[in-house]
Amino acid sequence: MEANKNFAKKTIIGVMVLIFLTIISMSIGRYPINAKDIFLYLIGRKNLPPEVVTILFKVRLSRILSALLIGSSLALSGAAYQGMFKNPLVSPDILGASTGASFGACLGMLFSWNIFFIQISSFIFGLIAVFITYVLSERVKDGDNILILVLSGVMINTLFSSFVSLIKFIADPYNKLPSITFWLMGSLASVDYKDVLFLIIPILIGIITICLLKWKLNILSLGDEEAKTLGINTKKIRLIAIMASTLMTSATVAIGGNIGWIGLIIPHLARAIVGPDYRYLTSMSIIMGGIFLIFIDDLARIVGGLEIPIGILNSIVGVPFYIYILINYRRDWS
Amino acid sequence: MRIEARNLAYGFNNNIVGSNIYFEVAKGEMLFILGPNGVGKTTLIKTILNLLGPLDGDILIDNLSISDFNRKELGRIFAYVPQNNSFNFPFKVIDMILMGRTPYLEKFQTPKKKDYEIAFNSLEILNISHLENKPFTNISGGEKQLVLIARALTQEANFLVLDEPTSSLDFGNEVKLLKILEKLSKRGMGVIMATHNPNHAVKKSGKILLLKGKKDFYFGSSLETLTKERLEKVYETKVDVAFTKKDKKVFISI
Numbered sequence: 001m002e003a004n005k006n007f008a009k010k011t012i013i014g015v016m017v018l019i020f021l022t023i024i025s026m027s028i029g030r031y032p033i034n035a036k037d038i039f040l041y042l043i044g045r046k047n048l049p050p051e052v053v054t055i056l057f058k059v060r061l062s063r064i065l066s067a068l069l070i071g072s073s074l075a076l077s078g079a080a081y082q083g084m085f086k087n088p089l090v091s092p093d094i095l096g097a098s099t100g101a102s103f104g105a106c107l108g109m110l111f112s113w114n115i116f117f118i119q120i121s122s123f124i125f126g127l128i129a130v131f132i133t134y135v136l137s138e139r140v141k142d143g144d145n146i147l148i149l150v151l152s153g154v155m156i157n158t159l160f161s162s163f164v165s166l167i168k169f170i171a172d173p174y175n176k177l178p179s180i181t182f183w184l185m186g187s188l189a190s191v192d193y194k195d196v197l198f199l200i201i202p203i204l205i206g207i208i209t210i211c212l213l214k215w216k217l218n219i220l221s222l223g224d225e226e227a228k229t230l231g232i233n234t235k236k237i238r239l240i241a242i243m244a245s246t247l248m249t250s251a252t253v254a255i256g257g258n259i260g261w262i263g264l265i266i267p268h269l270a271r272a273i274v275g276p277d278y279r280y281l282t283s284m285s286i287i288m289g290g291i292f293l294i295f296i297d298d299l300a301r302i303v304g305g306l307e308i309p310i311g312i313l314n315s316i317v318g319v320p321f322y323i324y325i326l327i328n329y330r331r332d333w334s
Numbered sequence: 335m336r337i338e339a340r341n342l343a344y345g346f347n348n349n350i351v352g353s354n355i356y357f358e359v360a361k362g363e364m365l366f367i368l369g370p371n372g373v374g375k376t377t378l379i380k381t382i383l384n385l386l387g388p389l390d391g392d393i394l395i396d397n398l399s400i401s402d403f404n405r406k407e408l409g410r411i412f413a414y415v416p417q418n419n420s421f422n423f424p425f426k427v428i429d430m431i432l433m434g435r436t437p438y439l440e441k442f443q444t445p446k447k448k449d450y451e452i453a454f455n456s457l458e459i460l461n462i463s464h465l466e467n468k469p470f471t472n473i474s475g476g477e478k479q480l481v482l483i484a485r486a487l488t489q490e491a492n493f494l495v496l497d498e499p500t501s502s503l504d505f506g507n508e509v510k511l512l513k514i515l516e517k518l519s520k521r522g523m524g525v526i527m528a529t530h531n532p533n534h535a536v537k538k539s540g541k542i543l544l545l546k547g548k549k550d551f552y553f554g555s556s557l558e559t560l561t562k563e564r565l566e567k568v569y570e571t572k573v574d575v576a577f578t579k580k581d582k583k584v585f586i587s588i
Binding site: 003083086087088212213214215216218219221222223225226228229230231232233271275276277279 | 380383385404405406407408409410412413414416421422423424425426429433434436437439442443444445489
């Protein structure tokens with residue numbers, strides 16, 4: 001009850017920061033537009049020239065929206081994974097979703113498929129990688145289920161990243177290799193509304209599924225045995241949550257390439273703000289994931305005058321943070 | 335409601351730890367599972383909870399096989415208090431206790447006001463209302479044990495199943511916990527408890543399952559089954575019996 005009010009306040013602040021950041025981000029770019037003008041235009045108090053409106057809504061907003069969708073879904077997947085695996089140091093990459101999706105996309109680029117099929121292929125291989133990981137861990141009888149699942153993930157990750165290297169090795173070094181390499185670094189520089197449309201369906205399915213499971217994720221974070229004795233079919237719930245996260249992760253890889261670290265960092269920040277309870281953690285992760293990636297993408301556009309891949313920026317921010325968590329993660333955050 | 339093990343063989347990975355076991359326990363009774371280290375008390379507890387399947391024989395709940403029940407149904411029959419909780423996330427004590435309501439929630443439901451009331455009530459029964467908003471990861475071992483019991487109460491199950499609940503408690507808390515369990519059993523709850531201390535089991539109304547080895551076990555009422563000779567055989571040590579001023583039997587190893 002008290003917690004609910006508190007949470008509502010924090011959510012409202014979060015959404016306001018998100019809106020504010022969106023307007024600021026729309027003003028940033030090669031052709032600077034005053035943020036105040038954008039705000040006045042949005043509330044209908046001012047008119048802007050049509051070419052400015054085109055830049056704002058056709059070019060910049062689509063990029064900001066994809067950053068929002070990608071950031072939110074990666075953060076939410078990360079939050080779900082950390083609960084499911086009872087471990088605050090895991091993220092959606094561990095079961096092979098991103099590596100599998102990367103391989104699928106590289107394969108498409110190697111054969112010069114059109115962008116739609118590249119996305120489909122990325123998506124399918126993301127699912128395949130996680131599926132193999134899951135089946136593999138099921139084949140191992142008894143023992144610590146979660147440990148075996150994570151170990152299988154390590155193997156499948158290694159396998160698919162070798163496949164990616166193999167593709168890079170045989171790709172045409174003047175033409176295809178650079179585009180594959182650049183795409184793998186993660187970037188939102190070339191997204192448009194088609195991409196937003198492609199993202200929105202799998203991401204909404206994933207977000208809704210995970211949010212519906214929020215109470216069960218609380219129970220799963222107690223560990224397998226306790227969750228079972230509290231009346232949860234752990235296998236079923238875990239499978240549904242993994243599928244939903246994979247759906248989201250593969251979709252994001254298909255559009256933005258490898259964007260790491262968000263799934264690890266954001267749930268921790270969100271937990272520091274609203275505590276570990278998934279009834280609150282899910283929405284806070286969604287909001288903060290969006291804020292974080294929009295911000296990083298702004299940096300990618302501003303810093304240095306050329307587009308720095310956000311995958312790289314994320315890692316530069318992410319690694320020190322990871323070390324910090326590693327040292328302090330048992331601390332009380334509530 | 336009545337739980338019965340018939341010709342039960344239990345273990346894991348097809349390694350039989352104990353076989354041909356028989357016991358039965360009804361609501362309002364206390365069953366103590368007693369035996370030396372390594373005899374498989376925890377394994378048996380997990381088999382009773384259907385976390386491990388029986389390797390032979392069966393566990394019957396009102397004469398129906400335990401395999402006929404799904405997790406949600408079992409969650410309303412057994413409430414489990416685990417031995418140690420290695421837990422990474424600092425949930426508030428009240429939220430931890432609320433989790434006991436899970437077997438009663440619909441598919442996508444979160445706890446409602448009524449569930450909170452039941453959880454608060456459990457806090458009061460165990461006299462730990464002051465812990466309500468503390469993080470579970472920051473309270474003492476004894477307090478954790480009480481919170482887990484409060485969660486089990488909130489589960490409103492027919493049986494409370496505890497795996498060596500006193501192993502991390504000091505003397506005072508140990509006595510307190512046993513008294514609480516006795517009180518709960520008098521209110522009609524079944525209690526199944528694994529323990530390594532024979533003196534826990536010396537209860538007039540209690541039943542005991544004394545495990546010795548693979549096929550060797552004694553089952554019966556506590557006072558009749560627990561004898562000096564049997565304890566000496568099971569624990570391979572000399573045992574003496576003393577009586578307190580209130581005429582309570584106490585076993586002492588010598």
